[in-house]
Structures are given as C-alpha cells and as structure tokens.
Amino acid sequence: MKHKISVIAFLVMTLLINISIKAGSDFDKAMMKAKKNLKEAMDKSDETKLIKVRGQFERILQLKKDIWLVNYYIALSDYGLSMTGMASNKSDVIKKYTLSGIDVINKSIDENPEFADSYVLLENLNFNRWQYEQDKMQEIISATQSADDAAKKLDPNNPRLLLTNGIASYYTPEAFGGGAKVAIPQLEKSIDVFKTRKEKKDIYPDWGYDLALGYMALSLIKRDDDGDIKSAKSYIDQAVKINPESDFISKYVMKQYKEAEKE
Amino acid sequence: MKKIILFFLLIINAVPAYTQDTDSTESELTLISGYVRGERDKPLEGVNIVIKGTIDGSTTDKKGYFEFETEEKGNHKLLFTLQEYESKTIDIEIIPGQNINIDLIIRKEEAKTEEIIVTASSFTSGSNNAVTLTPLEIVRIPGADADIYRAITTFPGSNQVDEGSRITVRGGNPDEVLTYIDLASLYNPFLFDQTFNVSSYSTINPWGLKGINFTSGGFSAKYGNVLSAVLDLKSYDMPQSTGMFAWMGLANASLDGVYLSKERNFGATFSLGKLFLEPYFAINGKYSEYSPIPQSNQLGGTLSHKIGKTGIIKMYANYNDDKVGIYNESPTFDGYFNSSTKNIFSNIKLTVAPSSSTLLNAGISFSGNNRDISYGIISTKTDNTYSKARVEFTKNLTSKIDINTGAEYEYTGYDLSGIVPLYSFNIGNNAPSLNLDISEKTGRLGIYAESQIKFSDRFFAIPGIRADYLTISGNISYDPRISFGYQINNLNSVRGAAGIYHQYPKLDYFVRSPENKLNPEEAVHYILGYEYNNDNKLIFRVEGFYKDYKDLVLYNRRDLYYRSEGDGYAAGVDVFLKAKIANKFTGWISYSYLDSKRKQYESQNTAPSNYDITNNLSVVGSYNLSSQIVFGATVKLSTGKPYTPVTGSYYDKEQGVYVPEYGATNSARFPVYSRVDMNAQYIFSLLGKFAVAVIALNNIFNQNNIYDYTYNYNYTEQKEIITNNRRTLYVGLGLQF
Incomplete structure (x- = not known):
C-alpha cells in the first residue's frame, strides 16, 4: 500500500514539475x-x-x-x-x-x-x-x-550603473563636477565590465554595451586631446559591430565624429 | 516496479509534446479584431488587449485598430488597458472558425481620490492639472522670504496684515483663515505672531509639501469652523530619498535630514532651525531698539511607516519658540514691548485604502501655544490648547460619482492670567488695572458629507453639507454648499460656488458674552469665475464674488457685553494672469478690487472693514538667465489700510492722562503701500555637492510704508510708525549632501 502511495505521489509531482517547466x-x-x-x-x-x-x-x-x-x-x-x-x-x-x-x-x-x-x-x-x-x-x-x-550597494560593478554615471558626467557641465574628462574613466570601466559580463539568465537585461562604446566615442570627441578622435573611431567601429542596427551609433555618434574629423 | 515508473514518466513527458503537435496541425485559429476609441470617437493608440490568463493579444495602432489570432476556445474575458484610461473587461465566446469583431469606447480615468478637488477661488499645486503655485515658486518669489503665506499674498484675494505671514482674505479678519496640514488644524504656524512691528514668519517648510491648495472662498464642506479662506497643505507621506540639506544665511541657519529605508517602508525626517539677527542688523542697520533682539529656535521631525500594501501611518511633531523686546512710544507709556512664545504641534495620521476605490483617513492632533506679553501695566500669560480627532472616508461609487464623508471632534482650551489695563487708552505703569484669571473651554463636533458628480465629460458639481455643534453655547450650525465647473473646451472653463459658512467666535469673546450666548458668525459666499488655461503656459482667470455676513460679534455699549449683532458684506473682483515661456520666464500679475464693510467688534455702524484694501496689485517675474542663474522681481502696490483717527482729547484728572476722542470707525486710510523686491539664485557644485546661493534685496527703493500711527501725550500730534521692513540685504548658502 505504502508503495502505491509513493508511486502516485511521485507521478503527481512529476506531472506538476512538467507543467511548471512548460509554463516556464x-x-x-x-x-x-x-x-x-x-x-x-x-x-x-x-x-x-x-x-x-x-x-x-x-x-x-x-x-x-x-x-x-x-x-x-x-x-x-x-x-x-x-x-x-x-x-x-x-x-x-x-x-x-x-x-x-x-x-x-x-x-x-x-x-x-x-x-x-x-x-x-x-x-x-x-x-x-x-x-x-x-x-x-x-x-x-x-x-x-x-x-x-542603492544600485551601488547591490552591484557596484553593474555595467549599466557605470554607464549611467558616465552619461550623467558627460552631460553635466564641468562647473558642476562633470564633463568628458570625468566621464571617460567611468565609461572605460563600464566597457571593461561589459566585455566579460554574462547575466545570470538570458531574460535578464543586458543592454548598454553599444551605448557605453558610443558615449566613450562622444566623450573622446568632446575632450579632443591628441589621438582622441582616432580612438573615438575605434570605439564607434566596435559599437557598430556589436549593434549595427543602432541609430544612436550609426547616425548620431557617427555624425559627431565626422564633424569632429573635418575640424 | 521501476519499469512502471519509467513507463509513466515517458507517457507524462509525451503528453505535452503530443498536445503541442496536435494543436499546431489541427486547431483552428480565431481572429479577434476591432477598434478602440476614446471620447468623441477619437482613435486610441497603444491600448493593450489580452485574453485574461493567456498572452494572446495585441496593441492598437494609430487608427485604434487591433487584431490577433488565438487558439483559445470557449468563454473568455478580454481585457483592455491604457494608461490614464479606465480598464475594461468584456466577455467573449471563442468558437473556432468564427472571427470576432469588437468596437469599444473607453473613458479617461477620473481624478483619484487623493487628488485635490478643483473649486472656485483656488490656487493649487500637486498632481492636479490646475497647478499655479509650486514649492520652488514659493522659494523664488522675491520678498516672500521662502514663506508660503507671503507667497500667497502675490495671488489675488489675499493681503498681508503687517508685511509678515499673517494674511487676510477678501476683507476678512486674519482669524478667518485656517491652515490645515494632513487633516490637522494648524492654529499657530507663525513665529513672532501679532508682535508689535516685528514681522511674523511661517514655520512651514515648503519643500516638505506635495500639495498646496489655497482657497479664498467657496471651499468644500469638509472644512468646518472657518469663515473666509482655507490653506490645505499635504505633506509627503514618505520621504522621497535619503539626504541632508544645510542652510546658512545672514539671519538664520537650518539643518534638515531625510531617511528612507532600503525597503521603502519606513521613513524619518528631522529639522533644526535657529534665527540670529545680529549679522543681519550689522549689515542692514536697526530701525528700532531691541532688548532682546528677535530670536527663535525650531525643532521638528516625522516618522512614517507603511502598513501592508496600502496603509501608512505618519507621526509629526514640531516645537518652536521666539522671544523679542522692541522699544515703542505711546501716549501713556514709552518702553519695551516684550513677547515670548512657545508652540508645540503634533499629529498622527493613518491612511488606508481597503480597496482600490476606497480611502480611509484618520488622525489625531494636538497643539499648544503659550505666550507671555508685557508692556507698561500689561503683563499677561495666555495658553491656548487645541486637540482634534478626525476621520474621513472617500469612495468612488461609480466612474461618475465620488462620495466623501467625515467627522471631527475638536477641543479648545483658553487660559488667561495677569494684569490688563482698565481703560485701553491708559497703559502706564500706574494705570488702573484688572487682575485676570480666566479659564474657558469648549468642544466642537462636526460632520460632513459631499459628493463629486460628473454629469458629463465637461460638467461636474460638488454638493455637500456639514453640521457643527459647539458645546459651550449649545449652537448647531448647518452649512449646505455647492461648487461646479463647466469645461467649455480644452482651454476655457467656467467655475462657481455658493454656500453657507460658519465660524464660532474665539473663546475670549465668550468670556465677555452673556451666558455664553454667542452664535457662530455666518458668511454666505457667491462666486463665479472664468478661466483660460493653455497647458499652464498661459493662465488667465477672472472671478467675481459677494459675501453676506451676519451674526458677527459686536460690542454692545448698552450692557457692555459682546453679542452676535453685527453684519456686513464684501464684494469684489479678482484678476490673475500667469505666463510661462519656454522654461526661461515665469511671471504673473494679480489684481483685486474689494469693497468690504462690516459692523463688528467696537464698530457700531457699518464701516470699511479693518482690511478693506480697495485696490491691490502684485507683479511677479522670474527669469532663468542660464541653467545656473535665476533672477526675480516683485512689485506690490495697494490702497492703504483703513484706520480710525483720533479727532480730539480731553484731560482725565483722576488718571492724570488725556483720553482720546475717536472719529468715525475706519474713516481714514494709511498712504498707498508700495514695495519692490528682487532676488537672484545661483546653483553650483561645492565639494562635489549640489549647492545654491541666494541674494535678496527687499524694499529696494526703501519705501517708508506705515505700520501704524501713535500720538503724543495729549493727542495733538500724530506720529507715523514706519515698518521695520526697510531696504535690506540677505544672503544665504544651501548645501545638499
């Protein structure tokens, strides 16, 4: 009798797991x-x-x-x-x-x-x-x-957090403690993390790598030290390779680069 | 046995796979399509349609069209959702092979119960569409000194009493304006209140407010025991974040902190403030002698905790004190007017939403005000205590009808002890006097009910009624009220209100009345207004009003008692124009015309009321020079206040002083009042933190506005008492960290 109950219980459990896997x-x-x-x-x-x-x-x-x-x-x-x-x-x-x-x-x-x-x-x-x-x-x-x-406490190396900080610095005037010079190391760190980061599940958010490369290019164009424009192009190329569909990269960032290159 | 288990496992695992195959090859798909429209048949884009319990569905396109196929069969519920619109569910029966076509109209969501109801004569902020005043504007209005009441006086219908925070509305007395904060009545939100030639300041921090609703008449039945106007403030239930803000100015310093737990279910705030005027006087000079110099301290804080998913309990407490001695000359005494005040206010508020359409608010509050005054023979101690319990219930009955009902009980205690002069004209140290020791108390029970009814998309009305019972007199008052709004089109609307308003006289008048037989003072309000509002970029409002008063407290010279025998009226027009241009410029012009006459207190004949300011104009402008620098200017111009002149005097041998003889009540006026204020704010980064610097120049043309008149010993010479608010410079620096 005990045997039968265990078998039925086992079958019910298997059925439930199956349904759950299908729903999942x-x-x-x-x-x-x-x-x-x-x-x-x-x-x-x-x-x-x-x-x-x-x-x-x-x-x-x-x-x-x-x-x-x-x-x-x-x-x-x-x-x-x-x-x-x-x-x-x-x-x-x-x-x-x-x-x-x-x-x-x-x-x-x-x-x-x-x-x-x-x-x-x-x-x-x-x-x-x-x-x-x-x-x-x-x-x-x-x-x-x-x-x-709150984000820093939970995941200080979250690449989207680092990207957000970099973008915020990029748009913040230097008088307020921002600017391209502040943004570049933040975006560099974000890009480094993106290179190796694998999210725990495929359904988790993984956006931002192309944006980090794009903003890195924009920051370099804005800083405009020796070799910055050339480096910017290299970041744009990487971004296009990762996400050729992005209008932000192929239209906006590329346009900024071309204008900077002309100057 | 193992074999059996394996067999079953194979069967079970095969079932879904088999079913899937069968479905994909044999099941028939049903097409569900249709249009979704809003008001006036406008196609709605972005409406989400889903068969409940599945992910089968679609989203409407620009034409409001949707279509999707489904393998589902039988009876189902189809859910339609769109932000800012009411969700709708319809029952469908899916029969394979038979397509379904649906045309549906969905309606915009009604205002949520927590939102402020728009009525006539109101200026509101918060989530409401009719935003006309924001916390930043309060802080930025030149001359307002970040004080909510002074800011309000730049809007039509209200006036400053003495350039301080006390305000008077449409000719009424300052006591006829009541401030509510989170359901609690706030009776003494001022520092240096009613202190001779010292401007009062509000104790309310505008940054802590999520909603500001100032109504200068025709207000809702939920507000009881108030005759003229209501300032209803709603604070944030929960802090929005964690941080600190420190302020250091030429005359004051403060430190504010907020904490929000990681789970966002607990929050706390604190606030410390101190006033020190020595540096301010050193730079701007002193126009009066002080002993002591005006000083004040403030300490306050809140604790908030979420209860379950929809409940929140919030505790609030605030303490402040002030002290000042100011030199003054009068016909019978020259010396210091000394005042010392202590205020405490606490409130506990509980909010729960038992269902998505029901909201319950309950609260208890306590406030105490203790004041010592001395000047000549006058030496008094006054204690006012107020405590209140209130419960309020709101329910959306249907999409067109909300009901709101509530009850409150308020206890008021009044104690006065000390020495007062027997005759008001003689306050010298040896003047005849009375020793007083008075104690009086009363309770008031109020109940109300009102309903917001939307007759159509364009027309709404809010009928309501309240009743109040006062224990000391046994009086019951009934106040039916109604307000309405009609939206002519997206830009133009008409609003109106009418109703009866009662306010019980202060307890000190009951002390001097026969057997506590004083009726509540009564005002009947009639208001009609028109508004043009182009998305808050351009607002124009014009409003006419008439108020009919009766049962005003009047001094009866026959039996020397106060009785409910006064009456009067107030009539006028308020005009308001506000413009906002591309985040660069914000400004407004407000003008009020007023004719207010009363027979009240010592005035035996109908005469201009104490605050009958015939013409009142304010012009306010603020310009963003860059994202970091903002300039502002305010111009104020108004008819002088009425006063009762002294026309002669005679000598009283017994007392050895001259006794003034007065002319007709309020038959003379102060000169025209005018003042121009300017300020600038600079926002920058300091030590990597947000910082703001403020420079303010008040009364830049050093206009000598008159505070009052006094007289020499025999009243043959009238002397002007100039306001202490001359040209002054103020600088301050705030740092957020």
Whole structure:
C-alpha cells in the first residue's frame, strides 16, 4: 500500500514539475521575443514599436511569473518612450512615460528590492524629470542619488550603473563636477565590465554595451586631446559591430565624429 | 516496479509534446479584431488587449485598430488597458472558425481620490492639472522670504496684515483663515505672531509639501469652523530619498535630514532651525531698539511607516519658540514691548485604502501655544490648547460619482492670567488695572458629507453639507454648499460656488458674552469665475464674488457685553494672469478690487472693514538667465489700510492722562503701500555637492510704508510708525549632501 502511495505521489509531482517547466518555457520564450522587439524599437527610437512592445510585456504579466522582471521591462519601455518624447521635444510625452515608468519600476522594486538594474533604471527615469519639472531640482537630485546609492550597494560593478554615471558626467557641465574628462574613466570601466559580463539568465537585461562604446566615442570627441578622435573611431567601429542596427551609433555618434574629423 | 515508473514518466513527458503537435496541425485559429476609441470617437493608440490568463493579444495602432489570432476556445474575458484610461473587461465566446469583431469606447480615468478637488477661488499645486503655485515658486518669489503665506499674498484675494505671514482674505479678519496640514488644524504656524512691528514668519517648510491648495472662498464642506479662506497643505507621506540639506544665511541657519529605508517602508525626517539677527542688523542697520533682539529656535521631525500594501501611518511633531523686546512710544507709556512664545504641534495620521476605490483617513492632533506679553501695566500669560480627532472616508461609487464623508471632534482650551489695563487708552505703569484669571473651554463636533458628480465629460458639481455643534453655547450650525465647473473646451472653463459658512467666535469673546450666548458668525459666499488655461503656459482667470455676513460679534455699549449683532458684506473682483515661456520666464500679475464693510467688534455702524484694501496689485517675474542663474522681481502696490483717527482729547484728572476722542470707525486710510523686491539664485557644485546661493534685496527703493500711527501725550500730534521692513540685504548658502 505504502508503495502505491509513493508511486502516485511521485507521478503527481512529476506531472506538476512538467507543467511548471512548460509554463516556464512559455514565459521565457515570450520574454525573449519581447526583449528582442524592445531592443529593435529602442535602436530605432520607434514610438509605435515601443508602444506595441510595452503591450507585449503587459500581456506577459498574465502568466504571473517573475512579475518584478516583467515590470522592469515595462518601465524600460516607458523610459524608451520618454526618450522619444525628448527627441521630438514633446514635454507631455516625456512626463507621461516618465511618471508611468517610475510608478512601474517602484512596483518592481517593491517585489524584488535586490535587483540592482531596477535602481539604475529608476535613476535614469528620474534624470528625465529634469525635462518637465526643474522646480523640483532638490528632490530630483535626492531621488537620483538615492537610486544610485542603492544600485551601488547591490552591484557596484553593474555595467549599466557605470554607464549611467558616465552619461550623467558627460552631460553635466564641468562647473558642476562633470564633463568628458570625468566621464571617460567611468565609461572605460563600464566597457571593461561589459566585455566579460554574462547575466545570470538570458531574460535578464543586458543592454548598454553599444551605448557605453558610443558615449566613450562622444566623450573622446568632446575632450579632443591628441589621438582622441582616432580612438573615438575605434570605439564607434566596435559599437557598430556589436549593434549595427543602432541609430544612436550609426547616425548620431557617427555624425559627431565626422564633424569632429573635418575640424 | 521501476519499469512502471519509467513507463509513466515517458507517457507524462509525451503528453505535452503530443498536445503541442496536435494543436499546431489541427486547431483552428480565431481572429479577434476591432477598434478602440476614446471620447468623441477619437482613435486610441497603444491600448493593450489580452485574453485574461493567456498572452494572446495585441496593441492598437494609430487608427485604434487591433487584431490577433488565438487558439483559445470557449468563454473568455478580454481585457483592455491604457494608461490614464479606465480598464475594461468584456466577455467573449471563442468558437473556432468564427472571427470576432469588437468596437469599444473607453473613458479617461477620473481624478483619484487623493487628488485635490478643483473649486472656485483656488490656487493649487500637486498632481492636479490646475497647478499655479509650486514649492520652488514659493522659494523664488522675491520678498516672500521662502514663506508660503507671503507667497500667497502675490495671488489675488489675499493681503498681508503687517508685511509678515499673517494674511487676510477678501476683507476678512486674519482669524478667518485656517491652515490645515494632513487633516490637522494648524492654529499657530507663525513665529513672532501679532508682535508689535516685528514681522511674523511661517514655520512651514515648503519643500516638505506635495500639495498646496489655497482657497479664498467657496471651499468644500469638509472644512468646518472657518469663515473666509482655507490653506490645505499635504505633506509627503514618505520621504522621497535619503539626504541632508544645510542652510546658512545672514539671519538664520537650518539643518534638515531625510531617511528612507532600503525597503521603502519606513521613513524619518528631522529639522533644526535657529534665527540670529545680529549679522543681519550689522549689515542692514536697526530701525528700532531691541532688548532682546528677535530670536527663535525650531525643532521638528516625522516618522512614517507603511502598513501592508496600502496603509501608512505618519507621526509629526514640531516645537518652536521666539522671544523679542522692541522699544515703542505711546501716549501713556514709552518702553519695551516684550513677547515670548512657545508652540508645540503634533499629529498622527493613518491612511488606508481597503480597496482600490476606497480611502480611509484618520488622525489625531494636538497643539499648544503659550505666550507671555508685557508692556507698561500689561503683563499677561495666555495658553491656548487645541486637540482634534478626525476621520474621513472617500469612495468612488461609480466612474461618475465620488462620495466623501467625515467627522471631527475638536477641543479648545483658553487660559488667561495677569494684569490688563482698565481703560485701553491708559497703559502706564500706574494705570488702573484688572487682575485676570480666566479659564474657558469648549468642544466642537462636526460632520460632513459631499459628493463629486460628473454629469458629463465637461460638467461636474460638488454638493455637500456639514453640521457643527459647539458645546459651550449649545449652537448647531448647518452649512449646505455647492461648487461646479463647466469645461467649455480644452482651454476655457467656467467655475462657481455658493454656500453657507460658519465660524464660532474665539473663546475670549465668550468670556465677555452673556451666558455664553454667542452664535457662530455666518458668511454666505457667491462666486463665479472664468478661466483660460493653455497647458499652464498661459493662465488667465477672472472671478467675481459677494459675501453676506451676519451674526458677527459686536460690542454692545448698552450692557457692555459682546453679542452676535453685527453684519456686513464684501464684494469684489479678482484678476490673475500667469505666463510661462519656454522654461526661461515665469511671471504673473494679480489684481483685486474689494469693497468690504462690516459692523463688528467696537464698530457700531457699518464701516470699511479693518482690511478693506480697495485696490491691490502684485507683479511677479522670474527669469532663468542660464541653467545656473535665476533672477526675480516683485512689485506690490495697494490702497492703504483703513484706520480710525483720533479727532480730539480731553484731560482725565483722576488718571492724570488725556483720553482720546475717536472719529468715525475706519474713516481714514494709511498712504498707498508700495514695495519692490528682487532676488537672484545661483546653483553650483561645492565639494562635489549640489549647492545654491541666494541674494535678496527687499524694499529696494526703501519705501517708508506705515505700520501704524501713535500720538503724543495729549493727542495733538500724530506720529507715523514706519515698518521695520526697510531696504535690506540677505544672503544665504544651501548645501545638499
């Protein structure tokens, strides 16, 4: 009798594991597909595609698995949409998606406060608040600093954190302690980490390597010491090799390089 | 046995694979398609559609069109979601081979219950669309000295009492304006309150506020026992981050800190402040003799804790004290007016959302104000205590109807002891006097209910009613109120309000009334306004109002009691124009016309009220020279306040002093009030941290505005008392770390 019960129990367990593996594999498949679409939409700053991919992640929420990670990607889509608003100078778009992104990423952090990338994204979203509420300068500085500190505590060598710091320095005037000279070592470190970094799971975020190379090129162009322009080209080439689809690299960074080269 | 297990394992593992194969070859796909539109049939892009429990779905394109195929069969729920719009779920039956077509209209989300309700006469900030005043503007308004009340006086309808923080609204008395913070009534949010020729300062830190709603009339039924205006402040429930901010200025220093736990479920803040005026006087000079020089200390803090997923409890406490002695000359006494005050305020607030459409707020608060005054024969100690318990319940009944109801009980205690002169005109050291030892207390129970009803996308109304019962007099007052808004189109709207407002007289009047028979003072408000608002880049607002007063406290000369026999009215127009140009310039012009007359207190005939400022103009501008430098200027111009002149005097042999004879109440006016203030802010990096430097020049043309008049011993010579707010320079430096 005991034998029979053990066999039935074993079979039920096997069945459950099987169902779970299937659900897990559906989730991973859907996530990988959406992640790929998100990359394509971000590469082209395509608002329509970004809206669609945001919806794709929202639908994945129905599987009720790793909700914190799905929310991370929804917030990342919002960040991408907010950036398209910046490119088209539409402050209402920036505001709408920045607010939504902050709301969603905070939900993600509530569910998994140990994921450094969430804080990096929160920091980036807070940076975008500058575009529509300069009156909350002190609050924004506190919020970005606080997110940066949290990410550093969890994963000080996160390449997207180092990249974010590098980008922030690149855009910050020298009078405020920023500038290309400050950005270059930060971006160098980010690139070094990207070279060897392998995320724990394929569905985890891995974006940023091409951006780090691109901003490195921009920083070198801005610094313009001897040999900087030549080095910038080498970083652009590496970025194009990693991500030939990126408009940011092939259009914006390349244009800056060509102008600098002419001078 | 092992063989059997292996067999079963093979079967089980084969099942999904077999099923998948069968599905892919034999199942029929169903096409689900359609259009989603918003108000006025506008196609909606980005609507997410999903069959609940699956990932089958799609997102609408620019035309609002969507389509997707699914292998699902049978009854399902189809979910439609879009940011800022209400989610919608519809039931569908999927029959293989039969495509489904759906056309749907979804509506924009209603304002959330926590958001501030827009009513007539209000200037709000926070998440509301009608943002007209932000914390940064408060800090940047030249002449406002980062003080929320002074900032408000640059908007229509309100005026400073004495260039300090006390404000008067549409001709009413300063006591008719009530400040709320997180549901608690804040009765003494001032330093140097009502101190002779010393400007009062607010104790409220504008940076800690997430919502500022100033309403100069026609306000909601939730606000009780207030006649003229409400300043409703909402602080952040939880700190937004961790950090410190230190400030060092020519006259003051402060240190603020905030802490937010990693889990973001616990937060704490503290605030320390000290006023020291020696360096300020050394640079700007002194226009009065002081002993002691004005001084104050402040200490405060909050603790917040999240309870579950939707609850939060917040505790707030603040202590401040101030002390000053200022030399003054009067017909019967020359010497120092000394004042010393201690204030404490604490509040505990609990917020829970039992469901997504329900919000419950409850709070208890305590405040105490202790003040000692001495001047000539006057030597008094006053203690005011207030405690309040309040509960408030809000529910979204439907997408068109919200209800909000609540109850509050407030205890007020008043103690006065000391010596006061028998006659107000004689305050000399040997003047006839009275020894007082008065103690009075009362309770007030208030209940209210109101509903926000959206009759259409363009028209809403907020009807409400409240009732208050005062234990000391046994009076019950009933206040029906209504406000409405009509959105003509995206740019233009009309708003209005009408209602009855009551406020019980202060306890010191009950002390001097027959058998505590004083009615609550009553005002009936009528307001109608028009607003043009182009996305907050250009706002124009014009508003007319009429207020009818009755049962005002009036001194009865027959029996020497205070009785509810006064009346009066206030009528006027407020005009406001605000422009914001490309993050470079922000500025506004506000103008108010007022005619306010009352028969109140000692005034036996209807006469201009104490704050009947006929014309009042403010012009404020702020220009961002670069991302680091901001310049600002404020110009204020207004009709002088009314006062009652002395027309003669006679000699009283018994007391050995002259007794003034007064003309008609408020029949004379001070000269026109004018003042120009400028400031500049420089934002930079110091030691790698965010830093801000401020330089402010107040009253740059050194206008000698009059604070009051006094007289020589026999009242034959009128002397001007010039305000101490002459041309002054202030510099300060703040560092965030």
